[in-house]
Amino acid sequence: MYRKDLINALLDHPTGISELARAFGLGEREMAGELEHLRQSFRNEPYRLVVHPATCRKCGFTFDRDRLTKPAKCPRCWSTWIQEPRIGVEQT
Template sequence: MREADETTRQRLADALRSEPATPSELAADFELTSGAVIDHVHHVARSIDAGDDRFLVAPPTCRDCGFDDFDDLLNRPSRCPSCKSESIAEPTFAID
């Protein structure tokens, strides 16, 4: 299949199979907004769960206190609930 024939979600899934990436990295690579990437990743994760591959997420982490027990692993929270810091590292996605 030619690259032009693949959907954005197929191309995102292929990219995540080759190497882990954050929403910002994927947004830059695919010329999308981070929000659009998150929407696509939600769908990719659901379709991956139905197949043989595994969708993996390294959770967002507070750079100040190390907190990483956020409720929604796919989104980047605005503040840390533990120390209230706004220095949050993005989640990292991969397909194995």
């Protein structure tokens, strides 16, 4: 997998890590590592990584924007009905 392919897949099309992992044949943890590396490499590129945070579908709690993986439980209501974060790339 090349980072160019990852950028093209995410450019103006926010996607969850599970979808990306399936599309590129990687595990979710590996994909999270690739995205973290991509975030760091964007310091010198005309792109930026945009994270739409995970939310609890039961109570509406919004998790931290920096987190790329899906949390296990909501800290407010302890529900496991969590919508995973959506990750996209925008040109600056």
